Amino acid sequence: xxxxxxxxxxxxxxxxxxxxxxxxxxxxxxxxxxxxxxxxxxxxxxxxxxxxxxxxxxxxxxxxxxxxxxxxxxxxxxxxxxxxxxxxxxxxxxxxxxxxxxxxxxxxxxxxxxxx
Amino acid sequence: xxxxxxxxxxxxxxxxxxxxxxxxxxxxxxxxxxxxxxxxxxxxxxxxxxxxxxxxxxxxxxxxxxxxxxxxxxxxxxxxxxxxxxxxxxxxxxxxxxxxxxxxxxxxxxxxxxxx
Numbered sequence: 001x002x003x004x005x006x007x008x009x010x011x012x013x014x015x016x017x018x019x020x021x022x023x024x025x026x027x028x029x030x031x032x033x034x035x036x037x038x039x040x041x042x043x044x045x046x047x048x049x050x051x052x053x054x055x056x057x058x059x060x061x062x063x064x065x066x067x068x069x070x071x072x073x074x075x076x077x078x079x080x081x082x083x084x085x086x087x088x089x090x091x092x093x094x095x096x097x098x099x100x101x102x103x104x105x106x107x108x109x110x111x112x113x114x115x116x
Numbered sequence: 117x118x119x120x121x122x123x124x125x126x127x128x129x130x131x132x133x134x135x136x137x138x139x140x141x142x143x144x145x146x147x148x149x150x151x152x153x154x155x156x157x158x159x160x161x162x163x164x165x166x167x168x169x170x171x172x173x174x175x176x177x178x179x180x181x182x183x184x185x186x187x188x189x190x191x192x193x194x195x196x197x198x199x200x201x202x203x204x205x206x207x208x209x210x211x212x213x214x215x216x217x218x219x220x221x222x223x224x225x226x227x228x229x230x231x232x
Contacts, residue, residue: 007130014127016120019199026203074206081204083135084197087142090190 005057006083009076012056017041018049022058025072029062035070121173122199125192128172133157134165138174141188145178151186 003011012018021035036046050070053059057076062069119127128134137151152162166186169175173192178185 003130004132006135007132010126011130013196013199014119014123014130016123019122022203026206072203072206073210074203075210077200077203078207080129081197081200081207083129084193084200087138087188087190087193088197090142090188091194094189094191 005076006079008056009058009080012052012058013080015049015052018053021049021053021070022072025059025070029069029071031067031069121192122195124172125174125196128168128174129196131165131168134169137165137169137186138188141175141186145185145187147183147185 013022017039020038024030024035024038032043032046032050035050036043039046050059050061053070054061058073059070060073062071129138133155136154140146140151140154148159148162148166151166152159155162166175166177170177174189175186176189178187
C-alpha cells in the first residue's frame, strides 16, 4: 500500500537530518555535496534521505547534468500544518490551564509572603 | 539512539489510523474498544498504534483497572506546528506566485475574448 500524502509528509519530517536539510534549503538551493557537509554521514546515506524528501514532494532536483541543485518545495508542509491546526484549541487550552495554575500559585506565595 | 521528541511526534502522525484515533479523541476520551471500532484491525494491531501514540506523549491512559480510557494530549502537536510555522512564508509565496500566474492567464483570456 502506498502511504497517503500526509503520512508521507509526516514520515519525511520524522528525522532530524532531513529536517536540517530542509532548514538549509530554506536559505536557498544547494548541491548534494553542500547538503551533506554538516553531517558525519556516508554519501549513500545522504542520498537516501534526499530520496525520502523527494518522494514526499518536499524537494525537487535540478536537471543540470553535473550540479543538480536541490530546492525546497514547501507545499506539502501546508497540508501538515493545516492538519495540526485543528488541534490548536487543545494545546492552547492546556496552556490556559497551566497559566491559571501558575497565577494561583503566585497568589498563594504572595499571601504567604504577607503573613511572614 | 532514542529519536528526539519532534521526530517521535512526526513519526506517530505518519499513519492514517493513528491520526484517525487522535481525531476521535479530540471529541472526548474513549476506551480501546471504542477506538478500535471503526477499524478492520486486530486488537494487537490497535494496541501497537496506541503504544506509538502513548510513547510520543500524544495520549495518556487512565488508571482505572478495567476501563482504561485514552485521552488526547495535544502538547507535542504544538512543537510540530511551531516547526512547520517557520516554512509558512514558503508555501504562502508559492500561492502568491500561482495566484499571480492565474491572474495573468485570466487577463490574456479576456483580451483574447475581446478580439473575437
